[in-house]
Amino acid sequence: MASTSSLTISQALLARAISHHQTPDHRLSPSNLSFPAFSGLKSTNSQTPRAAISRRRIASRHSTVRAAAVETLDATAETSLVEKSINTIRFLAIDAVEKANSGHPGLPMGCAPMGHILYDEIMRYNPKNPYWFNRDRFVLSAGHGCMLQYALLHLAGYDSVKEEDLKSFRQWGSKTPGHPENFETPGVEVTTGPLGQGIANAVGLALAEKHLAARFNKADNEIIDHYTYCILGDGCQMEGISNEACSLAAHWGLGKLIAFYDDNHISIDGDTEIAFTESVDTRFEGLGWHVIWVKNGNTGYDEIRAAIKEAKAVKDKPTLIKVTTTIGFGSPNKANSYSVHGSALGAKEVDATRQNLGWPYEPFHVPEEVKTHWSRHAPEGAALEAAWNAKFAEYEKKYQDEAAELKSIITGELPAGWEKALPTYTPESPADATRNLSQQNLNALAKVLPDAYKESVLPAAVTARVSIEAASTFGWAKIVGSKGKAIGIDTFGASAPAGKIYKEFGITAEAVIAAAKEFF
Structure with a gap:
């Protein structure tokens, strides 16, 4: 289908994305939208991605949730620098996935604006000490989009993600595995990957903050005071664990939990309308969350800032910020399609995306002005930690018992x-x-x-245990110990009466006794 519009590709994609979230009477035409000057370049291809696909949503998909009240807040940088920083994040992700020929570039390209605003303008952390106790926590529940987090950690100055680590994305032994792993990469709070698990972890982190604050904060010294932020996607929303955990989050009134829902309507199988058409807004309102809708997650920087400001003003319940984005934003031929979800763009499309977004740099290049801008986070983070340490010193003088107890919790003593x-x-x-x-x-x-x-359940001194399960032995190794034995079925395809199957695979009382006698 030939293109007849003079809109930039960013405008065209955004207009289509917004139209998917409104009833016909409330859809916005591109001419009624206001866009920051993101890119003056037209699309280099006359084909509109997936233009022939009708994307009508059933009525239950839409809701009456009000959008974020846009106001111009005091930003920490000029818009042009913000855009260059956001594009740096996008292309670090594009280049890393391209070099590995494996990964998920779509989410980082679409979520770069909210990631930038969180790490550059909102969150409190010390990149030189990722374990500072009162830091804000960030969880990427949609862990497949981990190049977003790695790019942010790299720009912020974390020693765990250097340029060579980005170039080693998804390689054996690298600090940048295909999903975030907290024991491998300082700065990653929790290991994520299974969809929905990360938002549940975020609920746990927010609960820990509220519990510790209630236990140790004093009227004259709120020693525990940090937020938990999370980005989750459609896949996370489909999982039951996310609903269960988010129900508890509302029940507990976790006002310092702010979750960003990357509302792009694309999964690895295609458009989510084939399987997921519920109104997430309505569900979360029913759970008891405060819900905000950012209609322009691609270039609506002030919308995102205003939504965060509003979320922080809500103290008695968690907030879900639904951010409508375009997956693979900036890619002329693959944006807004499943092909950008979990595959490298390919050399030709990478070049087209560079041209479309006006990015003349070599792979993995961070412009000097972006480096300079982000370099402030190391001294600012150190100052934040020093101020908290001084605050804790005052707390310790006045509340010695509580301070000692809190220290033991922090250190594990x-x-x-x-x-x-x-x-x-x-x-x-x-x-x-x-x-x-x-x-x-x-x-x-x-x-x-x-x-x-x-320790009472799994004493560290016991290295030989026996497990038995009529299924795979996967996962039992860490339970039975280094000298233990896991009895199970590590093959498939056999068909016979259950008794015969169990006997052939050693799932019998005699087999368990024999295994136990090896150790006792």
Whole structure:
């Protein structure tokens, strides 16, 4: 279908994206939209991606959630520098995926604006000490888009993600694996990948903040005070775990949890209308969340800033910011299609995207003005941590017991006198079920020694255990120990009566006894 519009590709894609989220009576025509001057370049291709596909949404997909009230906030940089920074993020992701010939460039290209605003303007962190306790937390629930996070960590000055690490994306032994891993890459809070898991982790982090704040904050010294931010996608929203965790988040009133829903309507299988047409807005409102809609997630920087400001003003409930984006934004021929979700763009399309977004630089290049702008985060982060350390020193002088307890939690040290919390029993104590007595002890220990339960179940000194499961032994290795044995079925295709199958694969009492005798 020949193009007859003189709109830039960014305008055209955004107009289509917004139209998918409104009823026919409220759809916006491109002429009614106001765009920042993002790129004066026209599309270099006359083909509109997937133009022949009708993308009518069923009525339940739409909702009456009001969009973010746009106001011009004090930004930390001029718009032109912001755009150059955002494009730096996009092309670091494009180049890394292209070099690896593997990965997911679409999400980083679409979510670069919200990622930039979070890491450059909103979040409090110290890139030279990723473990500063009162830092803001960020979780990329849509972990397949991890090049977004790696690019942000690189720009912010984290030593864990250097240029050579970006060039080693998805390679064996690299610090930039195909999904974020917190033990591999300092700056990554939690390992994510399975869709929906990350938002559940974010709920846990926000719950921990609220619990510690309630436990240790004083009227004259709020020593625990940080936010948890999360980016999740359509795939995360489809998973049951996200709904369950988000229900709890609202129930607990986690006002310092702010989740960004990357609303791009594309999955690896194609348009989400083939399987996912619910109104996410309505569902989250029903759960008890505050919901905001940013209609222009591609270039609406002030919309994103205003939404975050509004979210922070809501103290008694978590906030979902639905951000309508174009997956693969800037790619003339693949944007807004599933082909950009989980595959490299290809050399030809990379060149076309560079031309479309006005990016004349070599792969992995960070313009000097962008480097200079982001370099301030190291000294600013150090100052934030120093100020908190001074605040904690004052807290420690006035509240010695609480400070000592908080330190033990942060460092993982056992609190003094933990054994005194255990209940005592005598021969005269009334009889009770052992499960109830165990519950009493565990509840007592949990107040002073939360790690004790883990050790009581899986003592570190025991290296030989036997497991049995009529399924794969995958996952049991870390449970049975280095000298243990996992009994299971690590093959498939056999068909026979259950008793015969179990006997052939050793899933019998005799097999378990024989395995146990090897160790005892």
